[in-house]
Amino acid sequence: MEVPFDGQPEYTDVLVVGAGPSGLMCALALARYGVDTMIVERREYGQIYGNADVIQPGTIELWESLGLREGLMREGTPILAYASWSVDEDTGGLERQPQGPNVSLRDTRYPYEIALPIENIEGLLRDDAAKYRLQVEQPWIPTDLVILPEEVGKPSAHTVRVTLERPADSKWTQRKRTIFAKYVVGCDGARSWVREKVGIKLERRERDDQAVNWGVLTFTPETDFPDTMVKAVISTPDRGMIFWIPRPDGKARLYVPLSSKVDTRTTSRTAFLDAISNVVDHVFRPYTLKIKDCDWISTYKVIQAVASTFSAKNRVFIAGDAGHTHSAKTGQGANAAMKDSFNLAWKLAFVIRGWAKPTLLVTYEAERKKYASDLIAIDRDIATAISHGRNNARFYKKIWEERNRFITGVGVCYHSPLTPVEKPSPLAPRLTPGERLPPAAVLRLSDWRPRNTHDLLKADCTFKLILFPGEMRYSVTMVDSFVSTLFKELRSWTAPEREVLKLFAIFSDLKLWSHWTDAPESVRDPMSVYVDDSMVPDVADMELATTGVYSLYDISPEGCAVLVRPDAHISLVTPINVLGAQEIARFLVRL
Ligand SMILES: Cc1cc2nc3c(=O)[nH]c(=O)nc-3n(C[C@H](O)[C@H](O)[C@H](O)COP(=O)(O)OP(=O)(O)OC[C@H]3O[C@@H](n4cnc5c(N)ncnc54)[C@H](O)[C@@H]3O)c2cc1C
Incomplete structure (x- = not known):
């Protein structure tokens, strides 16, 4: 333009x-x-x-x-499984090692990577x-x-x-x-x-011994290697580890460690392709792998x-x-x-x-x-695992699994003034301030649609305040007076408080015995009233999909209010009372 x-x-x-x-x-x-x-x-x-x-x-x-x-799903390939292989030192051929889920996590709706x-x-x-x-x-x-x-x-x-x-x-x-x-x-x-x-x-921050030259290419494989549709990690005794990542349209990406003698600045594309083909011919035996139609080839050194x-x-x-x-x-x-x-x-x-x-x-x-x-600390551990040692596939798998919450991005926890109290509140001990709100099954009462707490967290640049008041009929006064105190206290906020703070209430009632129009007036809106009576089909784990949000978050009988930032991380967990309302208002006004 x-x-x-x-x-x-x-x-x-x-x-x-x-x-x-x-x-x-x-x-x-x-x-x-x-x-x-x-x-x-x-x-x-x-x-x-x-x-x-x-x-x-x-x-x-x-x-x-x-x-x-949806665009990611339409155009990408989900990687659900992980296969590991090692080169047998006696026969020189590939041997299958334990396989498993690529993402070994429960608290995500999407337990896979997308390539x-x-x-x-x-x-x-x-x-x-x-x-x-x-x-x-x-x-x-x-x-x-x-x-x-x-x-x-x-x-x-x-x-x-x-x-x-x-x-x-x-x-x-x-x-x-x-x-x-x-x-x-x-x-x-x-x-x-x-x-x-x-x-x-x-x-x-990198160490010299970790500055390995990597060859990387995207290509169409012609092969009888059986694990082309999952992430495959191949451990070699002398070269470190080779990674196979499936791609859409039957393509694949390979990461191959190259000799540190290869000068990445002067070697030609053909010479790189030859160097990688040599490694691949040697390592994939007894299978054969031909690199057809190489779309992209490059080399890089790890710089941390x-x-x-x-x-x-x-x-x-x-x-x-x-x-x-x-x-x-x-x-x-x-x-x-x-x-x-x-x-x-x-x-x-x-x-x-x-x-x-x-x-x-x-x-x-x-x-x-x-x-x-x-991230760099984890990267160093992984770099060590993939570059050295005989048991590197096992070591890599161990690190991958131990650090899965961080690597997948779902366990990232922020420590800053936006997380004023870092310890989980006894009102919801399973919610960690600073982490993103975990997904949980809920049901929208106005249309009985199974939803997920993540569906409430649209990226629209607003804070979300999610109330867990317990049963609807016993919480009307508590919720209304909490919300009224909150908005009174928020009058000094420079933001249009009703637009920038969105309210939701999740009650512990069963759907059969409750109606959204009976909800406390301050939260009574067909899009805002939910109950803990659902089954969410798109959660990684059956228990997660069917266990109610009160039990997953371990909400105390007094209930609580959870303030979630515009980027879905938890800021505050407070009681649903005057002090709680004041704490939330103070936090927002001081932003
Ligand atoms: C081989 C390889 C494989 C990788 N695989 C993965 C992976 O699977 N998953 C993953 O998450 N990451 C992967 N990464 C890392 C990933 O590619 C980068 O971390 C990511 O692209 C960083 O995004 P960025 O927007 O910060 O920078 P970049 O992607 O580098 O984008 C920077 C942009 O700025 C432009 N630009 C640069 N200078 C100027 C300038 N002066 N003025 C105007 N424009 C400028 C560039 O043209 C470019 O478009 C891989 C990296 C490598 C080398």
Whole structure:
């Protein structure tokens, strides 16, 4: 899309630099939240760049909250099972080792990874962004960025001036633009220009012995190897581990460790393909594997690094690979990148709208830098497992299973002022503040539709307050006076409280004996009243699908109120009384 240039500067609330997974998620979320957003990309339209191909359960949940999960399912391949193999040292042939579920978790609705090409992931995000009239402007490259010192203290000022230019060899006539943005988000990858420009340093964390050269390729296999449709992990005595990831359309991706003598800068594509084919011929015996139609081949070294800070003057932020890099083995990079942006986007929207103070933005680094450091610690363990030792398949499986909650993204816990009390409340001991609300079966009373608590958590930039008051007929006064105190206390909040805080009530009644019109007046709405009498068909585990939410969350007989952030993480668990209402109001007003 060409943008007219009359020499005048342009203004936007947020300028996102880079249209990979983090940039697209950031811009898309902001556009959905009604924030004036611009996203620029240095590539020409249609040039494929990224590498990611596996979406984790926690990210599937995020996409579901945006109403985008169907696209992932339609265009991707769910990976449900995991097969492990090792090379027998005596015969030199492959031997089957224990197999199992790829995701060994109960508390997710989606116990699998989804493999799909990066162009599909980005394409789905771009298509959705277009519905909100947001298009990636490309090719544009930022050549200058200045945070105007005299404007920094004014929250509504367009404080960051960015010069954009066309790539030197491009055909466009319009060559230069000046953008003034309130905020800039650098989503421009591991070699981030934005990061460099604002002087943020990368702290390297990898060890020399883990700097293995990896060959990676996407291709159509011709093979009698039996585990082409699941994730296969092959342990070799001398080369570390080889990974097989199934892809849509009968394709596959292989990760193969190469000799550290291979010079990734000078070796040609054909030589790489030969090197990988040699390894594959040797390792897959007694099976045969021919690499047909290689779509993409590349090599990389594991670089583990975290940026020293994720923001400059609370005006320029970095997200995704710009802030942290690690190995591709746990399929985390794009997932982490999108989660970074999703974490940041609602905070930017709140601050830009004046619903929260700029200090809210500080929690982005507190939460996501800690996450990145934890990820790198796990990545190091996994890098050790896959590069060394005879029992590496077993060791890898052990780490994979032990850390599954973190790796899948469903067990990520945030520690920041947005989680004022970190210990679970005795009112709901199984809910951990800082973690995302676990999925649970509920039933919407107005139409008896089986739902999931996650269905209440649409990504619409609002806090959700979910009340668990027990039985409807005994809780009318309690709920009404709680809600009335809450909204009275919220009058000093700068946000339109009835729009930005959505209320739901989940009662412990049976559906046969209750009706939504009998619910306390303050929550009486056909879309807001639920009961703990359901069976949700789309939960990983039968027990989860059928066990009621009161029992799963271990809600105490007094009941409780659960405040959930716009990104589905739990902030507070309080009693349903005056003190609880005041605690929630205080939290929101102080944002
Ligand atoms: C072989 C391999 C396999 C991987 N597999 C997986 C996987 O299965 N799952 C997973 O989650 N992750 C995987 N990753 C990691 C994943 O690809 C990255 O972590 C992810 O793409 C990071 O997203 P991002 O948006 O932060 O950065 P990028 O994807 O790098 O996107 C950055 C964007 O910014 C643009 N850009 C760069 N500089 C500028 C500039 N100056 N101006 C404007 N635009 C700019 C780039 O063109 C690009 O479009 C893999 C990585 C590798 C190497």
